[in-house]
Amino acid sequence: MNRFLSVFLLMLACIAAPAFAQGLDVGLVTGNDAALPIAVVPMEYQGSSAKPDTNVADVIRADLNRSGQFRSLPENQIVEHPMTGADMKYPTWRLLKQDYVLIGRVLDSSDGGYRVEYELFDVAKQQRILGQAMTGRPLEMRRVAHEIADQVYEKILGVRGAFDTQIAYVTKVGLGDNTKYSLMVADADGFNPQSVVNSRESLMSPAWSPDGHRLAYVSFERGNSTIYLQTLGTAAREVIAAFKGINDAPAFSPDGKKLAMTLSKSGSPEIYVMDLATRQLTQITNHYSINTEPMWMPDSATLLFTSDRGGKPQIYQVPASGGEPVRVSFQGQYNAHATVSYDGKKIAVEQGSGNVYRIALLDRSYAGAGHWQMLSPGDLDESPSFAPNASMVLYAAKENGRGVLYAVSADARVRDRLILAEGSVQEPAWSPYRAR
Amino acid sequence: MKIHKTVLIVAAVCIALAGCTKRNVKEEQPGSSGTEYAPSANTSPMGPSVGGRYTPADLETDSCLRQRVVYFDFDQDTIKPEFQAIVACHAKYLMDRPEARMRLEGNADERGSRQYNLGLGERRGNAVMAAVQGSGASASQMEVISYGEERPVCTESNEECWAKNRRVEFVYTAK
Numbered sequence: 054m055n056r057f058l059s060v061f062l063l064m065l066a067c068i069a070a071p072a073f074a075q076g077l078d079v080g081l082v083t084g085n086d087a088a089l090p091i092a093v094v095p096m097e098y099q100g101s102s103a104k105p106d107t108n109v110a111d112v113i114r115a116d117l118n119r120s121g122q123f124r125s126l127p128e129n130q131i132v133e134h135p136m137t138g139a140d141m142k143y144p145t146w147r148l149l150k151q152d153y154v155l156i157g158r159v160l161d162s163s164d165g166g167y168r169v170e171y172e173l174f175d176v177a178k179q180q181r182i183l184g185q186a187m188t189g190r191p192l193e194m195r196r197v198a199h200e201i202a203d204q205v206y207e208k209i210l211g212v213r214g215a216f217d218t219q220i221a222y223v224t225k226v227g228l229g230d231n232t233k234y235s236l237m238v239a240d241a242d243g244f245n246p247q248s249v250v251n252s253r254e255s256l257m258s259p260a261w262s263p264d265g266h267r268l269a270y271v272s273f274e275r276g277n278s279t280i281y282l283q284t285l286g287t288a289a290r291e292v293i294a295a296f297k298g299i300n301d302a303p304a305f306s307p308d309g310k311k312l313a314m315t316l317s318k319s320g321s322p323e324i325y326v327m328d329l330a331t332r333q334l335t336q337i338t339n340h341y342s343i344n345t346e347p348m349w350m351p352d353s354a355t356l357l358f359t360s361d362r363g364g365k366p367q368i369y370q371v372p373a374s375g376g377e378p379v380r381v382s383f384q385g386q387y388n389a390h391a392t393v394s395y396d397g398k399k400i401a402v403e404q405g406s407g408n409v410y411r412i413a414l415l416d417r418s419y420a421g422a423g424h425w426q427m428l429s430p431g432d433l434d435e436s437p438s439f440a441p442n443a444s445m446v447l448y449a450a451k452e453n454g455r456g457v458l459y460a461v462s463a464d465a466r467v468r469d470r471l472i473l474a475e476g477s478v479q480e481p482a483w484s485p486y487r488a489r
Numbered sequence: 490m491k492i493h494k495t496v497l498i499v500a501a502v503c504i505a506l507a508g509c510t511k512r513n514v515k516e517e518q519p520g521s522s523g524t525e526y527a528p529s530a531n532t533s534p535m536g537p538s539v540g541g542r543y544t545p546a547d548l549e550t551d552s553c554l555r556q557r558v559v560y561f562d563f564d565q566d567t568i569k570p571e572f573q574a575i576v577a578c579h580a581k582y583l584m585d586r587p588e589a590r591m592r593l594e595g596n597a598d599e600r601g602s603r604q605y606n607l608g609l610g611e612r613r614g615n616a617v618m619a620a621v622q623g624s625g626a627s628a629s630q631m632e633v634i635s636y637g638e639e640r641p642v643c644t645e646s647n648e649e650c651w652a653k654n655r656r657v658e659f660v661y662t663a664k
Binding site (some may be wrong): 073144216239255257258273276277278297298299301302314317321322343346359361365366387390403408410432433435436452454479 | 564586598599600601604607608609611612619631633634635636639640645646659
């Protein structure tokens with residue numbers, strides 16, 4: 054138990070130390086004994102100019118730990134530093150009880166950037182299972198590290214990694230009339246935050262387009278809730294919905310052709326689908342209850358949404374062309390804000406019982422009404438968002454009076470907190486995969 | 490028509506609730522202390538200062554018109570008896586002043602999803618609008634905007650603060 058505690062504290066220190074330089078605090082909250090042990094050996098810079106400001110091995114180690122699927126050997130326990138396959142001594146790694154070893158070296162690339170050559174070894178089979186090179190510009194080396202971590206993840210687990218992805222979220226800084234809201238985009242580990250929108254009024258509900266180039270979101274800058282669509286990297290944006298009443302909860306269909314949303318222009322909040330080519334709106338629900346938070350299933354033909362037509366908010370399913378909604382959630386007094394895994398089998402929701410709100414996961418691949426699992430402790434957890442490979446769920450929590458973000462592994466074994474240096478964070482949304 | 494049905498329902502509920510505050514207490518969540526923390530209405534005498542009709546000056550001096558907030562129980566959009574007087578005097582103001590315009594801003598406490606709370610705030614704003622209409626005012630003088638949980642007056646996570654955030658505010662955009 055002592056050894057686990059010291060390993061855990063070392064991991065925390067290793068991860069937290071570089072993060073403080075960015076004004077972020079990325080801390081692992083729980084550990085995981087069942088994860089795959091992997092040693093990511095420090096990658097030496099063997100070029101002739103200035104070495105990169107990113108420690109590629111550190112970033113890879115942190116990524117793999119955060120996924121909950123791996124347990125990276127702390128750097129100070131890595132007693133040998135092989136740089137090539139010829140340096141590999143399998144008995145060392147068997148003694149250290151590692152299943153995999155990742156080694157590499159950083160060289161100069163011909164265009165002024167860096168080239169990382171890396172190799173992944175299976176200790177039991179005593180063989181190399183991956184050998185590749187990846188290049189990047191000097192300021193892009195965190196991305197290179199994330200891409201390598203993705204390759205390692207996919208090779209071992211057979212599922213595409215989601216480390217080289219982004220998150221969108223809203224920050225709220227200041228009080229009363231001095232409150233400032235920002236819609237931010239950062240790397241999935243919380244680094245490199247960039248502001249997309251700044252406003253003195255509330256921002257809500259960011260939603261990524263499937264190509265990752267646009268964000269739809271809700272802003273109150275016009276006085277009433279309004280849905281905007283903005284292209285990232287430019288300030289270009291357009292008003293999508295500014296009807297009387299509520300304009301909220303935009304959601305892109307996975308095929309990119311449609312945008313679902315909540316509009317109350319007919320008198321109460323209903324689900325609508327907008328064809329993005331023609332901008333034509335189709336009303337999907339028709340019930341005096343509150344119907345909101347549409348979320349597309351992977352087939353781009355079915356929607357999940359929140360409705361209190363039965364009394365309290367629950368999750369319902371309806372064809373995107375319209376039809377009779379069918380209730381999906383049968384546990385918990387209150388279920389809202391569904392997010393769906395890429396294969397449609399899992400739904401994570403905000404689930405409330407009494408005054409405690411937690412993130413819960415429904416696995417629909419089980420027979421009957423499915424199998425529920427709690428992912429977070431509460432009391433005010435909200436806004437779950439799946440990673441594109443469904444390995445993790447990003448959500449918002451309230452701690453010490455302010456909003457923070459957590460990423461929890463889908464099996465609930467590892468939970469990782471991201472907090473800003475100041476202010477409150479809310480409304481997270483995990484980006485799709487980047488185009489390969 | 491949806492609006493008339495809501496007015497009838499609200500009117501029926503108001504009549505049923507007259508003198509029966511117990512029903513509201515029963516609908517609250519366990520652990521919440523609803524009415525004992527809920528900010529209450531000021532019931533001192535009121536009335537227009539000039540000849541039976543309100544004037545803009547009364548907005549600052551009349552003890553009823555100066556009250557601009559209606560509070561709600563958890564997950565409810567029913568207007569409690571103690572707020573009936575506020576609804577009535579603002580309705581009278583709108584009737585006395587055809588050029589007056591009012592925005593009803595609906596709010597919710599922080600619990601639950603932000604998007605659902607936008608709906609809850611609107612539902613409360615609509616309930617107040619229906620009650621004001623039920624007292625004779627014209628819908629054309631009012632609009633409802635919901636801020637959900639986005640404009641809290643306090644940020645503590647306790648029932649006392651939550652009760653203050655479950656509210657509809659009367660904002661005059663023209664007097």
